[in-house]
Amino acid sequence: MATSSATIAAVVKAVREDRLWQRHMDLANIGATGRGGVNRQALTPEDAEARLRVLAWAATRGFSPSVDAIGNVFIRRPGTDPTASPVVAGSHLDTQPTGGNFDGVYGVLAAFEVLEAASDAGVTTDRPLEAVVWTNEEGARFQPTTMGSAVFAGALPLETALATTDTAGVSVAQALAETMQRLAIPQRRAFRCPMAVYLEAHIEQGPLLETTHHTIGIVSGIQGLRWFRVEVTGEEAHAGTTPRRIRKDAFVAAVRMVTALQELLYDSADTVRFTVGRFEVTPNSPNTVPGRVLFTIDLRHPQAEVLSRLGDQIEALCRAQAHDCSVVVTETLSSPPVEFDPAIRAWLTQSAARQALAHMDIVSGATHDAKYMADLYPSGMLFVPCRGGISHNEAEYAAPADLAAGTRILAEVMLTLAHH
Amino acid sequence: MATSSATIAAVVKAVREDRLWQRHMDLANIGATGRGGVNRQALTPEDAEARLRVLAWAATRGFSPSVDAIGNVFIRRPGTDPTASPVVAGSHLDTQPTGGNFDGVYGVLAAFEVLEAASDAGVTTDRPLEAVVWTNEEGARFQPTTMGSAVFAGALPLETALATTDTAGVSVAQALAETMQRLAIPQRRAFRCPMAVYLEAHIEQGPLLETTHHTIGIVSGIQGLRWFRVEVTGEEAHAGTTPRRIRKDAFVAAVRMVTALQELLYDSADTVRFTVGRFEVTPNSPNTVPGRVLFTIDLRHPQAEVLSRLGDQIEALCRAQAHDCSVVVTETLSSPPVEFDPAIRAWLTQSAARQALAHMDIVSGATHDAKYMADLYPSGMLFVPCRGGISHNEAEYAAPADLAAGTRILAEVMLTLAHH
Numbered sequence: 001m002a003t004s005s006a007t008i009a010a011v012v013k014a015v016r017e018d019r020l021w022q023r024h025m026d027l028a029n030i031g032a033t034g035r036g037g038v039n040r041q042a043l044t045p046e047d048a049e050a051r052l053r054v055l056a057w058a059a060t061r062g063f064s065p066s067v068d069a070i071g072n073v074f075i076r077r078p079g080t081d082p083t084a085s086p087v088v089a090g091s092h093l094d095t096q097p098t099g100g101n102f103d104g105v106y107g108v109l110a111a112f113e114v115l116e117a118a119s120d121a122g123v124t125t126d127r128p129l130e131a132v133v134w135t136n137e138e139g140a141r142f143q144p145t146t147m148g149s150a151v152f153a154g155a156l157p158l159e160t161a162l163a164t165t166d167t168a169g170v171s172v173a174q175a176l177a178e179t180m181q182r183l184a185i186p187q188r189r190a191f192r193c194p195m196a197v198y199l200e201a202h203i204e205q206g207p208l209l210e211t212t213h214h215t216i217g218i219v220s221g222i223q224g225l226r227w228f229r230v231e232v233t234g235e236e237a238h239a240g241t242t243p244r245r246i247r248k249d250a251f252v253a254a255v256r257m258v259t260a261l262q263e264l265l266y267d268s269a270d271t272v273r274f275t276v277g278r279f280e281v282t283p284n285s286p287n288t289v290p291g292r293v294l295f296t297i298d299l300r301h302p303q304a305e306v307l308s309r310l311g312d313q314i315e316a317l318c319r320a321q322a323h324d325c326s327v328v329v330t331e332t333l334s335s336p337p338v339e340f341d342p343a344i345r346a347w348l349t350q351s352a353a354r355q356a357l358a359h360m361d362i363v364s365g366a367t368h369d370a371k372y373m374a375d376l377y378p379s380g381m382l383f384v385p386c387r388g389g390i391s392h393n394e395a396e397y398a399a400p401a402d403l404a405a406g407t408r409i410l411a412e413v414m415l416t417l418a419h420h
Numbered sequence: 421m422a423t424s425s426a427t428i429a430a431v432v433k434a435v436r437e438d439r440l441w442q443r444h445m446d447l448a449n450i451g452a453t454g455r456g457g458v459n460r461q462a463l464t465p466e467d468a469e470a471r472l473r474v475l476a477w478a479a480t481r482g483f484s485p486s487v488d489a490i491g492n493v494f495i496r497r498p499g500t501d502p503t504a505s506p507v508v509a510g511s512h513l514d515t516q517p518t519g520g521n522f523d524g525v526y527g528v529l530a531a532f533e534v535l536e537a538a539s540d541a542g543v544t545t546d547r548p549l550e551a552v553v554w555t556n557e558e559g560a561r562f563q564p565t566t567m568g569s570a571v572f573a574g575a576l577p578l579e580t581a582l583a584t585t586d587t588a589g590v591s592v593a594q595a596l597a598e599t600m601q602r603l604a605i606p607q608r609r610a611f612r613c614p615m616a617v618y619l620e621a622h623i624e625q626g627p628l629l630e631t632t633h634h635t636i637g638i639v640s641g642i643q644g645l646r647w648f649r650v651e652v653t654g655e656e657a658h659a660g661t662t663p664r665r666i667r668k669d670a671f672v673a674a675v676r677m678v679t680a681l682q683e684l685l686y687d688s689a690d691t692v693r694f695t696v697g698r699f700e701v702t703p704n705s706p707n708t709v710p711g712r713v714l715f716t717i718d719l720r721h722p723q724a725e726v727l728s729r730l731g732d733q734i735e736a737l738c739r740a741q742a743h744d745c746s747v748v749v750t751e752t753l754s755s756p757p758v759e760f761d762p763a764i765r766a767w768l769t770q771s772a773a774r775q776a777l778a779h780m781d782i783v784s785g786a787t788h789d790a791k792y793m794a795d796l797y798p799s800g801m802l803f804v805p806c807r808g809g810i811s812h813n814e815a816e817y818a819a820p821a822d823l824a825a826g827t828r829i830l831a832e833v834m835l836t837l838a839h840h
Contacts, residue, residue: 206661223660227706239695239718240643240785241626241809244687251696252682258675267664275659276671277706279699286647286697286716296706298659365661389661 007123008415012355014117015411017404023109024403026053027093028101037394038101042094042136042147043071043175048182050093051133054112055183061119063131066187069158070151071135071176074189077115079128079418085194087125087418088377089114089410090132091202091369092148096140100396102203102386102403108133110201110407114414125418127196134369135176141166142175146369152191153372197344197417198373200381201406203398205366207389215405216352217362217383218345221302222371223273224337226311228297230257230318234325236283236291251281251290253325257318261297264317265310272310273300273365302337302363338371344380344413351412357405366391380413382406427543428835432775434537435831437824443529444823446473447513448521457814458521462514462556462567463491463595468602470513471553474532475603481539483551486607489578490571491555491596494609497535499548499838505614507545507838508797509534509830510552511622511789512568516560520816522623522806522823528553530621530827534834545838547616554789555596561586562595566789572611573792617764617837618793620801621826623818625786627809635825636772637782637803638765641722642791643693644757646731648717650677650738654745656703656711667709671701673745674713677738681717684737685730692730693720693785716752722783724757758791764800764833771832777825786811800833802826 030050031040040046051073055065058075066074076086091107111131118129135148142164150156162173204210209217234250258276265274275298282292297314301307315329345361352359362383373379384406387397450470451460460466471493475485478495486494496506511527531551538549555568562584570576582593624630629637654670678696685694695718702712717734721727735749765781772779782803793799804826807817 204661205658207666208661208663211666225660237809238625238785238811239697240645240693240720240787241624241811242693242785243628243690244692244694245690246627246631249695251699255675255678255682259679262672262675270663270665272664273660273662274664275669275707275709277659277701277708277710278704279671279701279710280704281697281699284698284700287695287718288697289695290697290699298707300660365658367660389657391658391661 008412010121011117011123011415012408012411014121015113015404015408016117017400020109020113020403020407021400024101024105027105031095033098033394035394037396038095038099039097040093040095040099041097041141042138043141043172043179047094048179051183054108054133057112061116063115064187065185066189067180067183067185068152068189068191070148070161071179072148072152073133073183073185075112075115075131077118077129079125081126081420084127085196086128086130087197087414088130088132088195089199089201089414090134091200092134092137094136094138096138096392098394099138100391100393102396102398103205103391104137106203106398106403107201110403110410113407114411117411118415123415125415126420127418129414129418137369142172146367146371149369149372153376154192155372192376195377198370198377198379199344199410199414200368200370201410202368202381202383203386203391203396204362204383204389205386205391208362209360209383209385210387210389212360214358214360215384215402216357216359216409218348218352218359219340219364219381219383220345220361221337221339222364222367223300223302224304224307225333225335226299226307226331227333228314229330229332230295230297231328232257232293232322232325234291237289239287239289242289247289248324249289250293250325253322253327254293254295256321258295260317260321261314264313265299271301273298300365304337307337335367338374340374340380341378344378347413347416348380348382348409351409355408355412357409382409428832430541431537431543431835432828432831434541435533435824435828436537437820440529440533440824440827441820444521444525447525451515453518453814455814457816458515458519459517460513460515460519461517461561462558463561463592463599467514468599471603474528474553477532481536483535484607485605486609487600487603487605488572488609488611490568490581491599492568492572493553493603493605495532495535495551497538497549499545501546501840504547505616506548506550507617507834508550508552508615509619509621509834510554511620512554512557514556514558516558516812518814519558520811520813522816522818523625523811524557526623526818526823527621530823530830533827534831537831538835543835545835546840547838549834549838557789562592566787566791569789569792573796574612575792612796615797618790618797618799619764619830619833620788620790621830622788622801622803623806623811624782624803624809625806625811628782629780629803629805630807630809632780634778634780635804635822636777636779636829638768638772638779639760639784639801639803640765640781641757641759642784642787643720643722644724644727645753645755646719646727646751647753648734649750649752650715650717651748652677652713652742652745654711657709659707659709662709668744669709670713670745671710673742673747674715676741680737680741681734684733685719691721693718720785722757727757755787758794760794760800761798764798767833767836768800768802768829771829775828775832777829802829
């Protein structure tokens with residue numbers, strides 16, 4: 001049964017900005033820091049309480065929950081075809097220690113709002129509609145980030161995840177058991193179960209939409225990332241007595257390397273992301289020529305080929321600039337770029353155009369649970385603006401109207417794809 | 421009475437390398453760290469013990485001690501003219517916490533060796549010959565450095581020095597009282613008492629003499645020093661989501677400043693000393709664009725005019741390179757250059773030539789007690805090589821033959837000037 005555009009429009013119209021905002025404010029109370037943000041780290045009592053709140057809302061609407069072995073929670077609004085795979089959207093409810101009220105939360109609540117709007121509009125779909133809550137996206141208490149979606153997708157062994165401990169020595173297995181007991185969801189869900197499509201709405205966590213006055217970002221992909229640690233070794237010397245020509249100044253060598261890297265990685269289109277975020281000098285005394293510098297390189301690009309080509313030049317460049325010092329370059333992290341399904345991107349773009357919302361293509365600078373879904377299912381993401389581009393911060397803020405606008409796009413695309 | 425060159429030569433000949441070396445090794449036992457160095461910080465029991473050892477040697481030779489109100493100890497070998505001001509040489513016996521066996525110690529023992537050699541040679545002088553032990557040259561336990569000579573010269577008020585405390589809260593007044601009690605020197609010495617000349621022998625604490633194969637450095641002066649603290653403020657941002665053109669990256673701005681400073685302060689003659697020794701990034705996280713950088717500038721030059729001209733350009737240069745960041749430049753220390761008396765330098769040079777020792781003019785990169793004497797009396801310094809230029813380090817080493825060579829120059833000049 002094809003859904004008429006009138007039916008889809010009815011669901012879009014049933015999306016309620018006030019309800020969506022109220023749900024954000026309700027969850028903002030759970031783990032509230034008292035300074036406008038939340039501390040709701042993964043698999044804590046607060047995390048369980050936020051999930052229970054969403055489950056309670058689901059129960060009042062008759063939606064049915066299931067949970068997998070890493071604690072990812074799926075809330076289902078059934079379709080008419082019992083054999084059809086679901087249309088799924090979601091994100092996460094855990095936060096950074098001084099996190100905000102929108103990162104992750106929005107993706108879960110937008111998906112849940114679509115389920116509610118479909119019910120309010122009295123619309124039936126062929127495929128089930130599902131909202132998913134992924135476990136431990138932030139990686140603040142337990143590393144790595146996006147743990148739940150990685151385990152679900154088979155990119156991280158369940159046993160490895162369960163054995164991970166926090167700084168207090170508590171394992172994921174222990175914390176998860178407590179959370180599972182509180183959630184008390186009888187229905188189990190298998191890893192890598194079929195999905196027709198996976199969608200994720202998220203705040204941008206960057207400034208582009210706001211500064212260019214766009215309401216919707218159609219996410220083309222997630223940047224690839226390479227991290228390097230550069231250790232420069234020279235020789236400590238007295239700043240007053242040692243002439244320049246016989247110094248082995250690790251700081252001077254490191255500055256030469258950074259300057260050469262800036263040249264190598266300069267990109268007039270401003271797509272390459274290059275950051276030296278950590279830079280440490282030893283012994284760090286005003287009148288001693290530095291004997292050692294350690295610095296990090298964070299390099300990101302949406303295209304795998306460019307990321308490879310640029311990243312592969314870093315070690316040779318640092319060696320060439322070391323002169324009388326020695327240098328060791330170590331790659332500490334590598335995450336290839338993700339490109340989202342072109343058909344999904346097209347659906348999102350068409351919907352934004354139809355709803356007359358200012359939209360632009362955008363690359364996600366941060367990673368998301370959608371990264372792992374993109375390996376398994378047709379997947380896509382949409383962004384809404386966040387004030388000042390600020391995220392992972394108690395000052396994080398997104399406007400109610402923007403949250404609703406993104407949810408209406410999500411509703412249109414989910415409903416469109418929920419029919420054969 | 422003019423001294424004949426034969427008499428002077430007899431004293432020079434009486435300088436004993438073995439005794440001088442043995443005295444160094446004796447003092448190396450006091451506060452020995454067990455790793456080849458010493459920890460004999462100012463006004464500790466170890467410092468008192470080292471002074472007592474020298475006083476004991478003085479007593480066996482009949483030399484008479486006196487002490488001033490900051491604990492500087494003067495050991496006098498009388499002259500024949502009771503009204504004549506003395507010819508003084510010396511340095512200090514206190515060390516860094518992981519100090520060596522030569523820095524300071526050599527200057528005291530070389531002067532003492534000259535007094536002993538004069539006695540061994542049976543020579544009388546018109547003027548008294550004196551060896552001085554300055555209190556707290558290192559500034560490791562109590563700041564500032566060169567405390568004893570500064571108080572003696574009137575550059576630092578006695579009350580200020582006495583009120584200074586160490587990290588345990590012990591004041592100079594308390595520590596000095598204990599030292600004075602142990603030394604038990606009845607004879608008091610006034611600050612700024614007349615001296616005919618002040619001389620100081622010291623290890624170079626730099627690599628020039630060794631690398632150029634010179635035994636004696638005729639010190640032309642002590643470099644002037646200016647310290648600056650530069651605080652760059654930008655804005656923290658997410659390394660993945662923030663494009664280069666809207667970043668306010670404090671690290672990038674600081675690197676621009678450092679690069680421009682290197683250009684400004686480049687000097688093909690390699691006389692300018694420019695060091696960025698401390699450089700701190702906040703928040704110092706690999707995936708966060710730095711919001712703040714603090715770095716220091718240590719700038720030195722032997723000529724006051726050059727030091728003024730270069731240092732005065734630093735703030736404007738940093739401002740010009742700040743771009744979207746802000747910068748605050750603070751001068752935290754300023755010490756003008758010292759030029760030693762040309763006549764004294766000439767005496768030292770002539771003596772080195774006469775004794776056929778390879779010698780060169782050299783600027784002292786570090787400060788010394790002679791800095792304050794140069795304001796009051798005709799003053800001069802000579803350097804001998806130290807291995808690898810290493811100092812303020814337990815590995816500090818100077819060869820016995822070099823120590824003796826420097827002492828023979830000191831003997832010749834002291835004896836020459838000890839006569840009317």
